[in-house]
Amino acid sequence: MLDSADVLSRFRIALPTWGFSPMGTRFGTFRMGDEAADVFGRIDACAEVQASLGMTPGLAMHFPWDSVPDWAGLARYVRDRGLRVEAVNPNTFEDQIYRLGSVAHPQAEVRAKAQEHLLECVEIQRRLEAPYLSLWFADGTNYPGQGDFRRRHAAMVEVLLPVARALPSGSVMLLEYKPFEPAFYHTDIADWGAAILTAQEVGPQARVIVDLGHHLPGANVEYTVAMLQHTGRLGGFHLNNRKYADDDLISGSIDPYGLFLIFRELVKGERLYGRRLESISYALDQSANVEAKGPALILSTMAACEALAKAVLVDEKELEEAEQQGDVIRSQSILREAFLTDVRPTIAAFRRSQGWPEDPLQHYLAQRRKG
Ligand code: PSV
Ligand code: MN
Numbered sequence: 001m002l003d004s005a006d007v008l009s010r011f012r013i014a015l016p017t018w019g020f021s022p023m024g025t026r027f028g029t030f031r032m033g034d035e036a037a038d039v040f041g042r043i044d045a046c047a048e049v050q051a052s053l054g055m056t057p058g059l060a061m062h063f064p065w066d067s068v069p070d071w072a073g074l075a076r077y078v079r080d081r082g083l084r085v086e087a088v089n090p091n092t093f094e095d096q097i098y099r100l101g102s103v104a105h106p107q108a109e110v111r112a113k114a115q116e117h118l119l120e121c122v123e124i125q126r127r128l129e130a131p132y133l134s135l136w137f138a139d140g141t142n143y144p145g146q147g148d149f150r151r152r153h154a155a156m157v158e159v160l161l162p163v164a165r166a167l168p169s170g171s172v173m174l175l176e177y178k179p180f181e182p183a184f185y186h187t188d189i190a191d192w193g194a195a196i197l198t199a200q201e202v203g204p205q206a207r208v209i210v211d212l213g214h215h216l217p218g219a220n221v222e223y224t225v226a227m228l229q230h231t232g233r234l235g236g237f238h239l240n241n242r243k244y245a246d247d248d249l250i251s252g253s254i255d256p257y258g259l260f261l262i263f264r265e266l267v268k269g270e271r272l273y274g275r276r277l278e279s280i281s282y283a284l285d286q287s288a289n290v291e292a293k294g295p296a297l298i299l300s301t302m303a304a305c306e307a308l309a310k311a312v313l314v315d316e317k318e319l320e321e322a323e324q325q326g327d328v329i330r331s332q333s334i335l336r337e338a339f340l341t342d343v344r345p346t347i348a349a350f351r352r353s354q355g356w357p358e359d360p361l362q363h364y365l366a367q368r369r370k371g
Contacts, residue, residue, distance in 0.1 A: 140183025207235025252303025
């Protein structure tokens with residue numbers, strides 16, 4: 001039987017080191033005073049957030065942004081702060097050669113360069129003992145006729161196959177989809193269909209990561225989650241919230257009900273298929289454009305905990321009965337009952353039992369004031 005304390009004790013979210021880089025839109029970047037200058041500063045900033053949260057010991061790191069000459073030293077730096085590396089995120093989108101794509105680029109030389117970087121990242125993964133290689137490609141086209149969908153797809157799979165084979169044993173390749181941006185006409189992994197197809201072609205090590213911001217308006221994300229979980233290809237989440245597109249806002253800030261429904265599917269999947277909540281990766285991926293970064297990461301984490309704690313309150317047995325009887329009103333009432341429950345006291349009690357600060361945001365702000 002699942003209860004809040006049980007699921008909360010198994011729930012961990014990784015912090016993105018890039019979450020402490022200066023952020024903004026293409027119209028401007030505003031300094032909030034908590035930006036970090038280099039990888040060590042970014043790790044320290046994550047450690048500070050973790051000291052308040054307790055449930056975020058993992059790091060999602062981005063390379064080459066976080067590259068250093070001394071990998072063993074970096075691994076030690078992370079370990080000494082009570083952290084671990086969860087995901088290695090390559091970058092095949094900034095270099096000038098990637099103007100028309102990377103893994104799906106029409107030219108073999110560019111694809112080879114992208115593959116070389118991915119293989120380097122597998123090596124980094126090994127050195128840092130990271131269980132996930134998390135891939136997002138900016139590949140796509142801006143105009144009809146600019147590229148051939150099928151050829152690009154085949155090229156991408158060809159690049160990824162040896163990368164999957166090179167992964168440290170037991171580790172997972174995550175494939176992230178996004179419907180548009182930076183390419184505006186088509187993206188090579190645009191949606192969960194393309195992601196799962198690619199994962200199936202690449203092999204059993206490949207799974208799909210759902211970035212909550214990467215859906216077109218109206219998309220039913222919880223349905224996507226249920227289907228991915230059903231096939232065993234759900235690999236993880238990038239938590240954030242969108243209003244329009246990839247807004248990268250604080251999780252649960254726009255649609256907390258949607259977040260609850262997503263966690264409900266995860267909890268249900270554990271009950272139905274025994275797919276444990278902690279068998280996939282959770283990382284924050286957000287952009288604090290006008291707010292301080294640490295507090296924004298803390299609020300996202302707490303929103304996810306609240307959604308999870310509410311999800312276990314759903315009386316699935318009663319809901320199933322209502323479904324069988326076609327009682328739509330009762331189904332709605334059951335979900336509302338769980339969603340409207342104030343789980344903050346439960347979470348606070350759980351946090352106390354772990355020896356973690358009961359109110360992580362207040363704790364973090366107080367620590368910063370002390371300086
Ligand atoms: C770009 O959309 C993006 O936010 C993707 O979600 C990646 O996960 C992230 O950048 C880091 O590369
Ligand atoms: Mn993402």
